[in-house]
Amino acid sequence: MDKTVMAVKDRDCVGCKACGMLCPVGAITYERNREGFEYPIIDANKCIQCGKCLAGCMADKKPDKGNSGSGRKLYAARNKDKVILKSSSSGGIFSALANDIIFEGGCVYGVCFDKEFRVVYKRGTSIEDIESMRGSKYVEAYVSMDILEGFVEDVKGKRKILFSGTPCQILGMKKMCRQMGLSTENVTWVDFFVCSGKVSSYLWEEEKQGYLKKGQLEQVSFRSKRKGWKNYEMHWKAGGKSYDYDSLTYRWNKFFGNSVARRKTCKACEYQGRGGADISLGDFWYSAPLPKEWRDNQGISVVGVNTDSGRKYFERIQGQLEVREVTDLIKEHYKYSDYDEEEEDTKRKTFWDIYEKRGYDALCEQYAKITWKERILYGMIRPVLIKTGLLDLMRKKK
Numbered sequence: 001m002d003k004t005v006m007a008v009k010d011r012d013c014v015g016c017k018a019c020g021m022l023c024p025v026g027a028i029t030y031e032r033n034r035e036g037f038e039y040p041i042i043d044a045n046k047c048i049q050c051g052k053c054l055a056g057c058m059a060d061k062k063p064d065k066g067n068s069g070s071g072r073k074l075y076a077a078r079n080k081d082k083v084i085l086k087s088s089s090s091g092g093i094f095s096a097l098a099n100d101i102i103f104e105g106g107c108v109y110g111v112c113f114d115k116e117f118r119v120v121y122k123r124g125t126s127i128e129d130i131e132s133m134r135g136s137k138y139v140e141a142y143v144s145m146d147i148l149e150g151f152v153e154d155v156k157g158k159r160k161i162l163f164s165g166t167p168c169q170i171l172g173m174k175k176m177c178r179q180m181g182l183s184t185e186n187v188t189w190v191d192f193f194v195c196s197g198k199v200s201s202y203l204w205e206e207e208k209q210g211y212l213k214k215g216q217l218e219q220v221s222f223r224s225k226r227k228g229w230k231n232y233e234m235h236w237k238a239g240g241k242s243y244d245y246d247s248l249t250y251r252w253n254k255f256f257g258n259s260v261a262r263r264k265t266c267k268a269c270e271y272q273g274r275g276g277a278d279i280s281l282g283d284f285w286y287s288a289p290l291p292k293e294w295r296d297n298q299g300i301s302v303v304g305v306n307t308d309s310g311r312k313y314f315e316r317i318q319g320q321l322e323v324r325e326v327t328d329l330i331k332e333h334y335k336y337s338d339y340d341e342e343e344e345d346t347k348r349k350t351f352w353d354i355y356e357k358r359g360y361d362a363l364c365e366q367y368a369k370i371t372w373k374e375r376i377l378y379g380m381i382r383p384v385l386i387k388t389g390l391l392d393l394m395r396k397k398k
């Protein structure tokens with residue numbers, strides 16, 4: 001039996017890159033598959049079959065004990081700072097948590113756009129760095145080995161750290177540290193309450209091209225609140241001009257909603273709620289039971305406070321927030337659904353064959369066309385439902 005991570009199936013590998021850090025002889029590197037997702041490859045000439053990579057891989061799906069779910073409290077919360085709230089995806093809680101760590105002299109690991117508007121993990125030590133991480137980018141984020149090495153050094157140096165990422169990335173980092181014998185008492189882990197998954201970076205490179213032709217790309221936001229939180233838009237600024245599109249009728253949303261455009265692990269994700277994060281963040285769409293002043297369409301987060309250390313941290317940032325406990329209002333709703341792998345693989349093959357043979361435009365034509373029905377529903381009826389508050393009332397309690 002293979003003692004290395006070559007034994008891990010594609011549908012279980014989340015691309016956390018812990019294995020590359022654990023290999024004592026540097027035998028593991030990463031290559032993109034034809035869909036643009038990175039997977040480990042092993043240099044057989046270097047590998048000594050020690051088994052350390054597999055032993056430290058989180059794909060065994062064992063939940064992290066930090067997050068048992070018992071005693072978890074849920075809150076609706078939002079940042080009092082209106083500028084931060086407006087530029088955040090939901091309630092701006094990430095910024096409140098991150099700013100606190102920066103003021104304490106610590107560092108924050110989160111995701112930003114680099115100069116070429118690639119989506120990448122970054123180490124932040126200033127308020128400007130936190131601003132660059134603000135806002136969700138619905139694309140798989142690139143994790144460099146430099147970032148992971150920096151993280152391990154920070155853990156060893158007992159620096160105060162906030163690590164924010166997808167539930168699977170956090171599970172990967174926690175297991176890596178445990179395998180290295182490192183204590184992570186100095187780390188606060190922040191993941192997503194619900195995670196819809198990561199779209200291929202190849203598709204993102206293609207999507208950007210259309211705007212690069214218009215001039216230098218200056219700004220991108222997947223969750224612009226120009227018209228409000230619930231009417232979120234995709235915003236581009238290129239060549240000095242702004243382009244804003246209702247997100248639900250913008251083609252990226254079709255890829256975001258299509259499992260074959262996302263990493264294979266995301267289809268039946270088994271990592272949500274199991275990563276052991278101290279705090280989990282998401283959108284609090286079910287705002288009907290909240291007082292009227294909260295229903296102003298500026299953004300509300302659901303905050304899952306999962307551990308004692310998360311509780312202490314959340315208490316510390318209360319001054320920056322408006323907060324209401326909602327533990328009894330919503331339930332955890334992670335779905336560990338399984339699926340027909342053969343059927344999914346066939347759909348995947350067809351999708352990526354079209355991309356490879358006929359290009360991005362053909363792919364969009366086939367998979368990302370917005371129908372008239374959708375335009376009427378999302379573009380005309382939905383804004384009215386939001387304005388009148390009917391959407392809130394129609395939303396089912398989760």
Ligand SMILES: Cc1cc2nc3c(=O)[nH]c(=O)nc-3n(C[C@H](O)[C@H](O)[C@H](O)COP(=O)(O)OP(=O)(O)OC[C@H]3O[C@@H](n4cnc5c(N)ncnc54)[C@H](O)[C@@H]3O)c2cc1C
Pocket residue numbers: 087088089090091092093094095109110111112119133134135136137138139140141164165166192193194195196197198281282283284301302
């Ligand atoms: C890929 C993805 C899928 C998500 N799916 C859902 C969902 O289905 N339902 C839901 O309620 N919430 C989801 N979220 C979370 C939600 O979009 C907000 O990020 C969350 O509510 C925090 O909002 P905020 O206003 O507090 O902070 P924001 O300022 O919006 O914080 C953004 C945070 O997300 C991190 N981040 C941004 N892009 C990425 C990325 N590509 N990978 C990893 N981390 C990233 C940043 O580092 C920062 O910590 C998802 C987030 C991501 C990144």
Ligand code: SF4
Pocket residue numbers: 005008012013014015016017018019020040056057058059172
């Ligand atoms: S450690 Fe991470 S990148 Fe390596 S095989 Fe396991 S899940 Fe994949």
Ligand code: SF4
Pocket residue numbers: 014166167168169195196197198263265266267269270271272
């Ligand atoms: S859906 Fe699951 S596997 Fe995919 S990014 Fe989110 S936590 Fe990771």
